[in-house]
Amino acid sequence: MNQRNQSPHAATADDVLSGELFKPQPAQGSSAEQLSRPVVGYWKDALLRLSKNRIAVFSLTLILFVALVGIVGPFFFPKTNDDTAYENAQNLNFLNQSPTFGEKLLVTEDSPAALEELVKENFDDKAPLLKADLLKAPAQLSVRGLATVNGVSLQWEPILGVSGYQVYRTVVAGQPISLEDVSKDPSVRGLQVGTVSNPAQYTFTDGSGLNPAERYIYSVVAFVTDPATQEELVSTDAAALEVGLTQTISLTDAASLKTDVQAGDTIRGHKHIFGTDALGRDIFSRMVSGTRIDFFLALLVPTVSLLFGLCYGAISGLMGGKVDMILMRIVEILDTLPELLLLVLIQVAIGKGVSSLVIALCAFSWTGYARVLRGEVLRLREIEFVHASRLLGAPLMSIIFRHVAPNLLGVIIVMWSAHIPRIITSEAFLSLFGLGVEAPMATWGTVLQDAAVHFQQYPAQFFLPAAVLAATLLAFYTLGDALRDAFDPKLRGRD
């Protein structure tokens, strides 16, 4: 009942079925074998489904983009003065810079004469030592010359009857602080950057670990040394002074950036879109050149493992019997070993470098391929269409290339593509432990390792490269997933 109601051709009382309505279809001969819609082969189907997956396409584009930047990028690096590669060129005036599109720099002479420390002449250094409570802060604290990352030179009025001066330095940034605080409170004067133990010397030059982006407060106190206990007694007040640094560039370096410059000009420095590292190297260029090594490893290691695993698996699968058993036991044994621990041990044993990295990474990753491919070979050997093909007299080669290989390829591509991001991760992991490639070669892992040391102080140094790493890994995994889905016909139509 139900069915009749739903039928589009539900009979009504007026309709009469007659024989005219039923004519035999003329025979169509060979065209009956033709498919009405275009043939979609295994590969085409996979590609088609892959291209429909928007995220996968996006991932692929991202990977290709990163690869392209890695290949082409180094050709656009700025020239260095000698034959050092740009990513390895150190600039000790620009350590740990935040990302910048070019700082304004004052051009200076190539080697400005270093400021000599000055000692007051005719100074009575035999004067009796002052009592500790009579000690005062040195007067007229000021900066000599230009304060740069290469040195801040201070001068003050020497005091009669002291043993010397102590110079302190702290930063303006951070918790609020005033010159008054620094002058009164010894606990906030910061780091003691030097001691002048000649009371007649009235200058001091500090250059240790200065950061051009920072503003500093310098303070100077006088002290007397108790001759009996050797204790240093310090004046309660300090002379304090705020100092900002001028960023400079030498004439030679400036000339490579811009023609026709002279000392005293202000020009824009190099762009460092990821900032610079602890040796003043451009992090972006290190990432770009690292891309080459990482991608090289990520393509080579899975390929080598694959080829070895394929041979091993095929031999095992085709030979069968005892050989198969022994070979597979070996794989099982290798699979059970604690991979991570041995990876570290192997790297330590065979030393650093790209080639030893390839060996260490391959040592454990071929077994997966061998196991799966052996299984596939066994399965395909017994599968019906291979039997059919054989019965129909197809030559062995044709069976292998027409039936076995294409069916293996799907599995291979899926495994291979899933292997790539794992290699990139392993490289970064080993680098973080100081293993990996030889210095000063840059890889993503070494860039991260260099930045990890001080990631809380210079988070951009760590997180920008980390973001690149994470995004690339994400893209590889997404693409790998999409490939797996695309090559798995069982999933068709479910999504």
Next chain:
Amino acid sequence: MRLLRFILRRLMLAVVTLLTLFTLTFFLMRAVPGDPLTRTKEIPEETRKNLEERYGLDKPLHKQYLLQMERIFIHGDFGTSFRTVGREVNDIIREQFPVSASVGLVSVLIGVLTGVALGIVAALNRNGIIDRFAMFLCVAGISVPSFLFAFIFQYCLAVYPLTVLKFNPDTWLRPAGWGEARDFVMPSITLALGIIASITRMLKSQMIEVGFSEYIKTAKAKGVSLVRLVVLHQIRNAILPIVSIIFPMLVFTMSGSLIIEAGFGIPGLGRAYMTSIQNSDYNVIMGLTVFFGGFLIIANLITDILYGVIDPRIRVG
């Protein structure tokens, strides 16, 4: 009977595996230049000879190999550390393994519970917001290495709140340290992310797989209520394979937390391993490798047996 034969065969293989591991480790260690007696300040020749004698390092390599093999596999004694005087490797394992194990266990617990919940919700809410979020979390959790998360968490969960927001350091999370319950939080979450990701993914695909199966269709056709259908038929069947991967996951988590332990100051075995490698501490390296190897083997064995018990379709042997 069949099970017994299976276990016996696996045990034999386990012995061979352990011996292989032992041999590999022994010769890899010896291939590294420097030995446990290499110090920044050279030990005078006479003292060195005395020490070598004391530790048996003066014997020919094959003798050392056999002696150590006998000591480990027959007497179950891993020897003492060369670096920390008088410290037995067995003690190191006894004291530091529980630390690694507890972190691993808590991580797996968090990971499995969250992963199962997320997987079920994601499967039921296919292509919805939760599903998309869960799937993003999955890919991120699998692809982004855990050491990156360690850095992020340490900064965002501890350093920033403590130094900028001025949270109370006595009660809030410590950036690094060990000994209190709160010290579990960051390392466990870090390690759990990867577990959550894989469990969610696996469970979701299992749920969908089961959803297409004949017995669900049958149940649906028979008019089983939706709640009953999902809870009794779908989830129950989908969750079974998850059980089998929990144990290997636990082992993997424990052995794979090298960087996590260093970064969070956890006195676990991973840290001991890295120290021993740095110091060519032969006995500790060997002890920990063999221990982890044995642990992995047993874990695999249990998993295989478990699989057989849970899934009657799979016949052991």
Next chain:
Amino acid sequence: MFTRSALGLSRSALTTLVAYATLTLSFPAFAQQNTQADRRNNQEIFLNMGDEPPSMDPNKGVDTVSYFWLGHLFEGLMTTDKNGNIVPGTASHVAVSDSGRTYTFTIRPNAKWHDGKKVTAKDFEYAFRRLVDPVFASEYSFIAVTAQIQNAAEIIKKKKPVSELGAKAVNDSTFVVKLENPVAFFKSLMAFQAFFPVRKDVVEKTGDKFATAVDNIVGNGPFKLVSWKKESSMRMEKASTYWNASSIKLRAIEAPVMLKDVGAAFNNFRTGGLDITGLDKERLETAQRERLQVKTFADGGVFFLEMNQREGKLFANIKLRQALRIAISRREYINKVTGVPGDKPAFGLVPDYMPGASKTYRQEAALSYRDGDVAGAKKLIKEYLAETKQSKVPSFSILAGDSNNAKKESEYMQALLKNVFETEVKIDSVPFKTRLQKQRDGQFDIVSGGWGPDYLDAMTFMDLFTTTNDNNHGHYVSKAFDDLIVKAQRSGSMSERVKLFQEAERLLVVTDSAIVPIIQRGRAYLLAEGLQGVRRNQVGQDPDLRFASWNGASAKK
């Protein structure tokens, strides 16, 4: 049905959890709340020593971490006061014979072990004998040879029995040490950990387990070990048995964590979990922004480049070595690469703090220097090329460790030397032990070496580069240098020794340029406000907290 199985599942998980919880019983025991304010009131100090002490056996301990603990748990015949002067310790009195070859120590009657027993001369005799015993094979046995204790060298070589050692207990309170030659710094050696007393009965009772757990350590120092959780925490408390207990203000010293990572320790400090912790360059600015109290000190180490002078090696050529010496700019290296304000340039091998006859050694023995003279270096290299008829310096490599700092420093050196020598410079960066082994085997061209003093005398540095010394990795061979050192070893007069050392140092560093000194290492550290009397040492336990205390008045937070 589902609920039941779910319960079953979680129950089994629960059982496992409980099983593990019992396994991990050791673990939350330390969870007592102990804030910085509490510590201030209780006179307790929390610090991070970074690592587990490798050995708590005084005769064996070889590194700074061990020494820190041992220096507080034990006390030698001599010790240091709060200004670092050598004063009588467990011995109340010391008499030196006119020849300077016999030292007679009188043990304090009120010197006691932590378990209440009296410290006797026999305990010292046992410890001294144990130190040189070839069966025991202490790595520090050489220090007995340095101290020139009679027959020490022969006993170590197994040529004489242990009982022949020239250190004997005459009775319970008199301990006599006989020397082969007078040793100018012998008293300061007696404060060294290798010469701390050891209890025979404890060693014999515990055997190989001696000093491996709280119960197996009995000390005689101002503090007593009360807890030791391997790889995680240690704590010692003031010992009431100590003869000078009234001078000790601190009630307890604890390492609540053992963090190798400076950053992690820094985070714990700024959140109030530690009172003293080391600081590296990377965290210096952050520490200052947060107005934490930053201090610096010289840790005693001197770092230098060693060049391989074995035959056929590139740096067997003296011109190249001299070029290297003058080319390096120590100022730039310190300011830009190491960046720790406590670092000082080193132009000689002996550091600035080393005492001389009346002033410091360096004030009495000045040394000429040249720094960052690239042009001068290039001139020397040209001469070398002309002499050897080459057009280019052959490529060479720098052997370096694999730590972050070693990596950065060697990368800097690489860039610098590449510029100076105009050739390819490689870095052979290897793990710690591998570096040491390669250094030993002479598989390097240049390696950055360093040395920390074992005792407070220039000899601890100067005898490194004699022909037969194992630490002379570059194989510097100079008869003249060896002779000067032997003369200094036999001399009891400090002013004569300073002259000999000066001549030897000039030969080593300037004339032959066998090594290139670079820095005298400084270190920055953070100290909680109000903590006083913390002493940092180049030799001896560092930090020395025996005279430390909290100053209640300046507590601000």
